[in-house]
Amino acid sequence: MKPSVLLQYILPHRFLSRIVYQATRWEWAPWKNYLIETIVRNYNVDMSQAAQPDPLAYPHFNAFFTRKLKPGARTADPDRQAILCPADGRISQSGRIRDGRIFQAKGQEYTAAELLGDEAAAAPFRNGSFVTIYLSPRDYHRVHMPLEGELTGTTHVPGRIFSVAPFAVEAIPRLFARNERLVCHFHGEHGPFVSVMVGAILVSSVATVWDGLAIPPYASDIIRTDCRTRGVKLERFAEMARFNMGSTVILLMPEGYELDNLQPQQQVTVGQRLGQWNGGG
Numbered sequence: 001m002k003p004s005v006l007l008q009y010i011l012p013h014r015f016l017s018r019i020v021y022q023a024t025r026w027e028w029a030p031w032k033n034y035l036i037e038t039i040v041r042n043y044n045v046d047m048s049q050a051a052q053p054d055p056l057a058y059p060h061f062n063a064f065f066t067r068k069l070k071p072g073a074r075t076a077d078p079d080r081q082a083i084l085c086p087a088d089g090r091i092s093q094s095g096r097i098r099d100g101r102i103f104q105a106k107g108q109e110y111t112a113a114e115l116l117g118d119e120a121a122a123a124p125f126r127n128g129s130f131v132t133i134y135l136s137p138r139d140y141h142r143v144h145m146p147l148e149g150e151l152t153g154t155t156h157v158p159g160r161i162f163s164v165a166p167f168a169v170e171a172i173p174r175l176f177a178r179n180e181r182l183v184c185h186f187h188g189e190h191g192p193f194v195s196v197m198v199g200a201i202l203v204s205s206v207a208t209v210w211d212g213l214a215i216p217p218y219a220s221d222i223i224r225t226d227c228r229t230r231g232v233k234l235e236r237f238a239e240m241a242r243f244n245m246g247s248t249v250i251l252l253m254p255e256g257y258e259l260d261n262l263q264p265q266q267q268v269t270v271g272q273r274l275g276q277w278n279g280g281g
Contacts, residue, residue, distance in 0.1 A: 005171045013161035013201055014218055020202045021216065024061040024245065035061040043138035049073040066141050066242045074140075076237035077273040083131075083257060084146045084236055085272040086195060087249045088139040092132040092169060094262040094274075097252070100126045105170040112252060114177035115196060117157040117222050121185065124192050128254045131262065131274055132176070134164060135246050142242045143249055144270050147193060149186030151210060151232035157181050158219035161204040164248045176250060180204045182214050184240065190257070190277050196250040197241055205244035209234075214241075237271055255279070 026032060036055045039045060047053045051068040058064035076084055093103050100122060101109050112122035112130075135141060159180045162168050169175055180199040185192060197206045199215060206215045210232045234240055256279025268274070 002167075002171070004167060008162050008168055008172060008201070011201070013204075017161055017201070017203050017205075018216070020245070021205060024065070024203065027060045032058070032060045032064075036064045039065075039137050043136065045138045049140075062244050065137075066244060068142070069140055074270040076271040079273065079276065080236070081277040083251070083253065083259070083274040083276060084144065085133070085268045085270055085274050086146050086240075086251060087133050087135055087141075087143050088269050089133045089135040089249075089267075091262050091264055091266040091268060092134045092166070092248065093264060094131040094259055095129065097125055097128050097130050102130050102176075104132075104174070104176065108170070108173055108175075110174040110177040114174065115181075115250065116183050116194065116252075117155050118224075121155070121183075121194075124254045125194070125252045128252060129257050129259050129275065130253070131251045131259065133249045133251075133268065134166070134169075135243065135248065137246050139246070140270065141244075141246065142239050142270075143195065143197065145186075145234045145236050145238050145240050146195070146251055146274070147186075147188045148236045149188040149193060149234060151184065151227045151230065151234070152187050152192070153185045153227050154208075154214070154225045155183040155185070156215065156219045156223040156225075157183060158221065159199075161199050161201050164198060164200040164246075176248065180215060180218060182206045182208070182241075184208070186234075190279060191254045193254065194250075194252040195240065196252070197243065198248040198250060200245065200247040203245035204247070206241060206247075207244065208241045209239055
């Protein structure tokens, strides 16, 4: 086992994440400016698309990291039957869910039931489709709706907080089904779909537009929330959540949706077409 992978198993994930959570909200200018300048320089962050293009104008690092984009910086594919990309990033993997199993990397897979923390909730996706999108530190970290849908529930699944960088995805079995995550269930025109916000090392923090900060606190048991009576309806392309520090989004779609020919490591942006509804064809 490579040292970088071994380190993932022995680090105190939650302890480190709590420290980083506070550190990224510290407003002392020399500190927050150092963090921001380091990320902008090392990851070649394009600030020209940000609503506030001056990186040092943000009050703390997390405000910079979850920055808004200028109006029109992203547009939605006009085909109402198209699946929209929910996040800026790179395709980790995509394809068919085969008998409930999802491909992670060569020699690695996990089940939809493990990912969602619920066998019954996974049933509609048994032979559906999935898309896994990795967000790096340079990317826009707000997540948008792939389709129009009504929120039916969320599931906060406790777990580890392994890195979701490519080296870890290739080496750690069932990584996405082991990390702390927030599963967001929606019902759309053609049935249920799911957006899974997977946490990552050094702040596994997720906020939603309907409830605000959802993680932390970290969970010790699965927490299921029924949202069917709340009337949370979101348009396709609307913002639904954000990551406070980087991570991964996984979409699960039922049978009838067909994905385009997406390639691993392909760069994608919010609103880009990923596939379409083809169930009636």
